[in-house]
Amino acid sequence: MEILRTICLLILAVVHADRATYDKYQVRRVVPESQEQLEVLRDLEKNSNGLSFWVGPSRVQKAVDIMVPPHMLPQFDEIMASLNLRSEVYIKNVQHLIDTERPKVRPRADFGWTDYYSLDAIYAWLDSLVETYPEVLIPITVGRTYEGRQIRGVKLSFKEGNRGVILEGGIHAREWISPATVTYILNKLLTSQDPVMQDLVQSFDYYVFPSVNPDGYVYTHTTDRMWRKTRSQGGNRCFGADANRNFDFHWLEIGASSSPCSDTYAGSAPFSEIETRVLSEYLTSIADQFDAYLTFHSYSQLLLFPYGHNNDNVSNYDELLALGQAAVSALANNNGTQYAVGNIYSTIYPTSGVSMDWVRGVFNTPYTYSWELRDKGNHGFLLPADQIIDTAEETLVSLIVILRHAKEKLGRN
Ligand SMILES: *[C@@H]1O[C@H](CO)[C@@H](O)[C@H](O)[C@H]1NC(C)=O
Ligand SMILES: *[C@@H]1O[C@H](CO)[C@@H](O)[C@H](O)[C@H]1NC(C)=O
Ligand SMILES: [Zn+2]
16 A cells, blocks of 8 residues: 555656657648648637647648647547548657757857857856946846746847837747747847948847746746747636737737637736736837847748738838849858748738737838748747857848838938
C-alpha cells in the first residue's frame, strides 16, 4: 500500500515538475475547398480542446495549420476523411523541433543572434547598451506585467525634434523570432556604418520594445514552449488572454474568442490585460510624437497593414500597399525569401483588437505594418536559431525601404 502511494506521488511529482512536452504532436496542413469545409474547421477551432490552430481558418483555398496530439490523431483523421479533406503532415514531431531549434553548442557570449535568449538576458543586454551609449539611449519602463515583471524598452534619439518610430516585439510569447529580430535591428541601428542606416538613425527617434508580453515569454522558456498569451488569471481554469486581441478597437468583433481557454481569447474586456493597458497608456502619452508603428510576429512571411476587422481601405491604402510591395521586393532580393503584402483582413484572416489597428484607428499613424516573419510552416513558431541572422537581416532591409519613404514623405531633414 505504502509503495503504491509512493509511486503515485512520484508520478504526480513528475507530471507537475515537467515542462509541457510535444512528443509526436504533429502539425497538419489542411486546405478547405468549400465553404462547408471552412465552417467545420471554424467549428473545430472553437470547440475542440486539444487541437491547437497554428494558422486558423480564414477562407476557402487558404491553408490551415493544426497541431494534433498523438492520442487525437485517429479521431482527427476520421473527421478529415468524413469531410473529404486531405491533411498533409507538415511537422512530424513538434518536440523534435523544440529540441533542435537552439544550437547544440550554446554560444559563449552573453547575447547575440545565433541563439534565442531569455528575458533576463535581453534586459541585461539593454542595460549594457544604455551604459555603452548614454548620450543617445534612454531606458523606458512601460509598466509591470500581471506577474510583476517590467515591460522594458529603450528610446534611441540622436537629436531633438525627431519624429518617432516604434518597434513592438514579442506580444505573442512563442514567436521567439520576434524579440530576436527586434534586438538585432536595435543593435544595427546603434552600430551600422552604412551611410543609409546612419542617416535613418539620425532622422527618427526609435522606441524599441523587444518583448511586450514578458510573462508569456518567460513561460515559453520555463514551462511551455507553445504558450501564446499573457499569464493573467481571471478565476477560470485557463490562464491568460491574447494580448493582440485585447486592444480597445473593434474589440471582440471578429477573429477573436470570448472563451478563456482559446488561444485567441480577447480577454474579459478591452485592455483587461495589464500589459496592453500600460502599453496603450505609454503610447497615448507619446502619440503626437510618432509616425510609424511596426510590430513583429511569426509565421507565414507576410507584411500586413490595417485593418483586420473589415476590408475597408485605410485612407492611404494605395501608399501602404505600394510601399509594402517595394519593401518585400527588397527583402526578397536580399535572401530569396518571398513575402505577400496586404491588409490583415484579406491577407491573413479577419481579426480585431490588435495593437497595430488600435494605433492606426486611434492616432491615425500613417505608417503601420506587421511582419509575419519566417517561415511558411516547415518549422512554424520553432524557427531554428541558425536562421535568426538571415531573417533579421532581410527584415531590416525591408524596414529601411519603409523608413526611407517615410522620411521623404514626411519631409524630415
Ligand atoms: C481599395 O483600394 C484598391 C486599390 O485602389 C481597390 O482596388 C479596392 O477596390 C478598394 N477596396 C475597397 C473596399 O474600397
Ligand atoms: C541566404 O543567406 C545565406 C547565408 O547568408 C546563404 O547561405 C543562402 O544561400 C542565401 N540564400 C539565398 C536564396 O540567397
Ligand atoms: Zn503573433
